[in-house]
Amino acid sequence: MDGYFRRQIQLRExxxxxQQKLSSSKVLVIGxxxxxxxxxxxxxxxxxxxxxxxxxxxxxxxxxxxxxxFAPLDVGKSKxxxxxxxxxxxxxxxxxxxxxxxxxxxxxxxxxxxIDILVDCTDNLPVRYLVxxxxxxxxxxxxxxxxxxxxxxxxxxxxxxxxxYRNIYPVPPNPIFMGQCNAEGILGAVPSLAGTLQANxxxxxxxxxxxxxxxxxxxxxxxxxSYAITYAPVxxxxxxxxxxxxxxxxxxxxQNFNP
Amino acid sequence: xxxxxxxxxxxxxxxxxxxxxxMADTDTISEKLRNDFPEMKQLSFAVAVNQVLIIGNxxxxxxxxxxxxxxxxxx
Numbered sequence: 001m002d003g004y005f006r007r008q009i010q011l012r013e014x015x016x017x018x019q020q021k022l023s024s025s026k027v028l029v030i031g032x033x034x035x036x037x038x039x040x041x042x043x044x045x046x047x048x049x050x051x052x053x054x055x056x057x058x059x060x061x062x063x064x065x066x067x068x069x070f071a072p073l074d075v076g077k078s079k080x081x082x083x084x085x086x087x088x089x090x091x092x093x094x095x096x097x098x099x100x101x102x103x104x105x106x107x108x109x110x111x112x113x114x115i116d117i118l119v120d121c122t123d124n125l126p127v128r129y130l131v132x133x134x135x136x137x138x139x140x141x142x143x144x145x146x147x148x149x150x151x152x153x154x155x156x157x158x159x160x161x162x163x164x165y166r167n168i169y170p171v172p173p174n175p176i177f178m179g180q181c182n183a184e185g186i187l188g189a190v191p192s193l194a195g196t197l198q199a200n201x202x203x204x205x206x207x208x209x210x211x212x213x214x215x216x217x218x219x220x221x222x223x224x225x226s227y228a229i230t231y232a233p234v235x236x237x238x239x240x241x242x243x244x245x246x247x248x249x250x251x252x253x254x255q256n257f258n259p
Numbered sequence: 260x261x262x263x264x265x266x267x268x269x270x271x272x273x274x275x276x277x278x279x280x281x282m283a284d285t286d287t288i289s290e291k292l293r294n295d296f297p298e299m300k301q302l303s304f305a306v307a308v309n310q311v312l313i314i315g316n317x318x319x320x321x322x323x324x325x326x327x328x329x330x331x332x333x334x
Binding site: 218237 | 264266267268271280301303305307310311312326328329330331332333334
């Protein structure tokens with residue numbers, strides 16, 4: 001290394017070996033919005049070597065206050081492509097592959113074998129359950145973060161070891177309520193904070209520094225209070241295979257609200 | 260008495276972030292809150308006792324802390 005990562009390598013917990021690990025790591029980032037922009041900036045600047053950015057949205061003017069990889073002239077263009085270009089120009093040590101596409105089960109199956117970890121940066125419930133199941137079937141860890149106004153949640157999941165999002169939330173929330181939630185507005189710094197925390201968890205996991213299996217974290221940014229819930233590992237059994245994943249209807253699953 | 264902590268949208272619906280209740284189990288708490296605040300019937304949420312996730316109804320002791328945490332969706 002040429003000194004670029006010297007201050008990181010100085011950390012006993014990282015060293016040259018850890019930096020090399022980051023450099024050879026392959027991360028799939030689903031969503032380049034409020035969470036994704038902050039996450040990507042941190043992953044790339046810390047030296048993750050290979051990142052696939054998947055997003056089917058285009059930049060909108062009202063995204064700019066919190067999605068800091070985009071500029072006003074980017075409005076109407078692919079988020080994945082603009083984010084990849086922005087980061088590639090500044091961080092040439094990282095290979096970045098933009099995918100202007102929807103994350104569905106077919107996409108999951110084609111991408112999962114080539115990655116070390118995946119990150120859900122969407123605000124989409126069907127995608128969250130698909131990520132949880134795909135990560136279990138392909139034995140990959142994944143990192144969750146999401147926001148509700150001034151509150152945020154995040155967790156590292158290892159579904160193949162029984163630490164799955166489905167263990168905490170087996171029942172998806174009422175989609176009507178989630179629609180209201182998306183319409184309720186957001187302070188730009190909150191998803192940026194959540195995405196940065198998410199990036200930190202990804203880096204810890206890639207470096208083997210994580211010890212948060214079985215924990216869901218919560219932060220209330222108004223009063224500064226944090227909270228953690230622990231849960232016992234239970235292996236989810238369905239869908240069991242890649243074929244079952246492809247045939248699973250996540251949209252319908254998330255419409256069947258029955259608490 | 261048990262201290263019931265409400266997170267996110269649940270705290271908004273109830274107008275406060277915690278209640279003290281004298282109740283024997285977690286289902287009784289959920290039922291009371293759903294009756295008092297019907298909008299809560301639209302929400303799913305995780306229930307933890309003393310910061311440990313529970314599945315199904317759980318008996319409570321004096322001094323227990325019950326957390327009701329809905330999933331969030333914003334990104």
